[in-house]
Amino acid sequence: MRKNIRLLLIVGLMVIFATALTYFDSFLYHDPVVRVTNVKNLSKNTSKDQYKNTDTQITQRVSGKLLNSKNKGKTISFHNTYYKSQLTDTKYKTGQQVILAHSGHSYSPQNIKRDTSLVFTFGLVIFLLFCMKFDRKKLFISVLINIVIFYGYMQSIIKTHNNALLLMTIITALLISATALLVILGPTYSALMAFSSTVVATTAAMLLSTFILGMTGYSGIHLELNDYELQPYLSVFLSQVIFSVLGVILDETMDISSSLIQMKKELSDVTDKTLFKSGINIGRELIGPLINILLFIVIAESLNVVLLYLSNGNSVGYTLNMTLSLGVTQLLISAIGIVLTVPVTSFIASKVITRRLN
Incomplete structure (x- = not known):
């Protein structure tokens, strides 16, 4: 107990030291850095558009002391204009440190x-x-390795100019899944079960969903509305779906597999049929929460765009069609994968566990 408290105390002190160090590291910056000591509002103008949306433009005079450069300690001031909504600009407050751009004898703010x-x-x-x-240790190792894999994925996309986007996404997804399972579970049959279940369930969900969407001619699904209209539309969309569903299915397969392994250890005479039924029952309890988690993510990602459409006089139907069609489609494909994972994982785990532990 004392050892754990001592370790936590050391980690806490290291966090405080690192935080304090970055607060006084302005000498490492090439651009001038100022600590704001005084802020005064010079003007305030309120505007209203045809949809009765209001916003206020405020002009500040910001004063502070330079923390670096050859003029360190000098008091300077600059003007900053921002809108109350702060969509593309920033409101500066006393005590903040601001990075500046220096041109001649004048300064202008760049960022906080x-x-x-x-x-x-x-x-x-x-x-x-x-x-x-x-x-x-396993968590940090798996995260670092997956960051390296994802960096390689981005480099490959840049070199191929998105021509092999979907193929590289599939390879990356396989590598990330295998790495996470090998590091966390080790080279065991538990990791093999979870990996095989993940691959089979994800592949089945993607093929089934792509077939259904193809049969409908992607009616009502605006693939061109993905962020920044990246092309090829379909490959970008499917890549997003693969990454979004991968983590959820990995978690689901690991939960079912580990539960069945523990059940076999406690009841050595349990049959594979009983294990399969138990896996189905466990999966039923997981389906609802996992789908709800994805639903909340879709709502959170699209809420700002939904509000933007509604505040500009668009109807609810048009807004939902233009902003949530891709998110809801991703959710439905992910839900298919989550549901398929239950029987797939239960079947593979029941067969492997029965043979290995016997």
Whole structure:
């Protein structure tokens, strides 16, 4: 107990030290950095459009002391104009550190210096992970390896100019799944069961969904409305679906497989049919929460666009059709994968567990 408290204390002190270090690291920046000491509003103008949406434009005079450059310690000021909605601009407050652009004798704001808050947030996550008693080394290793894999995936997309996007997505998804399972579960039959179940369920869901969408001619699905209208539309859409459903199916297969393994260890005479039925029962309890999680993600990702459409006088039907069609389609494909995972994982796990543990 004392050892754990001592470890948590050391990690907490390291997080505090790293956060404090980034607060005073302005000397590492090439651009001037200023600490805001005074903010005064000079003007305020409110405008209203034809749909009765209102926004207010505010002009600030921001003063502060330079923290680096040859003029360190000098008090400077600059003007900043922002809208109350802060969609593409920023409101500056006293105490913030701001990165500036220097031209002649004048300064203009570029962005807020955010490294302190980022380091603190990342450190807080690490501290909370140390509070939980599990193998943190495996988590960090799997995350780092998957980051490297994803970096290679992006480099391959850049070199091929999206010509092999779907193929590279499939290969990346297989590598990420295999890496996560091998690092977390080790080279065991449990990892093999989870991997094979994930591949079979995901493949079946994608093929079935693509067939159904092809039969309908993608009616009502606006593939061209993906972010920034990236092409090829279908490959981009299917790549998004693969990555979105992969993590959920991995979690589901691991839950079912580990539960059946534990059941076999406690009841050595249990048959594969009983294991299969137990896996189905376990999966039924997982389907609802997992689909709801994906639904909340779709709503969260599309809420800002939905509000934008509605606030500009569009009807509810048109808004939902133009903003949620892709998200709902992804949700339906993911739901098919989640449902198919239950019998697939239950069947594979019941057969493998019965033979291996016997």
